[in-house]
Amino acid sequence: xxxxxxxxxxxxxxxxxxxxxxxxxxxxxxxxxxxxxxxxxxxxxxxxxxxxxxxxxxxxxxxxxxxxxxxxxxxxxxxxxxxxxxxxxxxxxxxxxxxxxxxxxxxxxxxx
Amino acid sequence: xxxxxxxxxxxxxxxxxxxxxxxxxxxxxxxxxxxxxxxxxxxxxxxxxxxxxxxxxxxxxxxxxxxxxxxxxxxxxxxxxxxxxxxxxxxxxxxxxxxxxxxxxxxxxxxx
Numbered sequence: 439x440x441x442x443x444x445x446x447x448x449x450x451x452x453x454x455x456x457x458x459x460x461x462x463x464x465x466x467x468x469x470x471x472x473x474x475x476x477x478x479x480x481x482x483x484x485x486x487x488x489x490x491x492x493x494x495x496x497x498x499x500x501x502x503x504x505x506x507x508x509x510x511x512x513x514x515x516x517x518x519x520x521x522x523x524x525x526x527x528x529x530x531x532x533x534x535x536x537x538x539x540x541x542x543x544x545x546x547x548x549x550x
Numbered sequence: 551x552x553x554x555x556x557x558x559x560x561x562x563x564x565x566x567x568x569x570x571x572x573x574x575x576x577x578x579x580x581x582x583x584x585x586x587x588x589x590x591x592x593x594x595x596x597x598x599x600x601x602x603x604x605x606x607x608x609x610x611x612x613x614x615x616x617x618x619x620x621x622x623x624x625x626x627x628x629x630x631x632x633x634x635x636x637x638x639x640x641x642x643x644x645x646x647x648x649x650x651x652x653x654x655x656x657x658x659x660x661x662x
Contacts, residue, residue: 447590470649481640481653482593527592531649536581536600537608538651542592 440465442530444541452549457515459544461528464509468530471504471511472538476525485526486513518548553577554654556641562660569628571657573641581644582624583651584608584616586637593640599624631661 469490553576595608
């Protein structure tokens with residue numbers, strides 16, 4: 439069935455360093471790839487998304503890249519700050535499909 | 551937060567008892583979802599609804615049922631709770647684009 443694999447499951451970086459989280463999806467018909475951030479005890483919230491007709495998208499310190507051929511997409515956070523510490527989920531869905539498939543999540547620790 | 555609320559926010563119950571969780575939204579979103587979140591598994595879809603009285607199963611639907619009699623309310627019922635259903639349950643909605651998911655605050659359920 440449809441699947442999204444996410445790596446790593448845990449990531450620890452020093453404040454100011456970059457963090458990269460990678461995801462692979464199985465359904466080649468997927469065309470929407472959102473990333474959600476979940477702070478401790480809170481609900482997941484969308485931080486950035488990318489559609490299949492775009493290879494890269496940036497929003498201040500975060501960026502997402504998509505390789506449709508390899509069915510890979512990645513989240514890049516530059517100049518990490520302690521408030522970036524959270525669980526990040528990648529996801530994939532397709533137009534007309536009712537379901538969003540989530541990765542298992544990456545717990546990011548940013549050490550001050 | 552797209553006007554999504556969940557009730558109750560916390561519940562402790564005993565094995566074998568029925569439990570109903572409620573999701574209420576004020577955004578007039580057509581699509582609604584129930585997920586469970588467990589360590590190492592990310593967000594797994596239990597059931598979803600694509601309109602009033604239109605529902606379907608997700609990947610982990612065994613032991614759960616849902617109902618949607620009004621656009622704004624989506625109920626999740628555990629007919630006979632088991633300890634394996636101890637989890638955090640999130641409701642989510644999407645608007646017309648069927649893309650971005652807006653999550654409720656979550657319900658923490660403990661089945662003893």
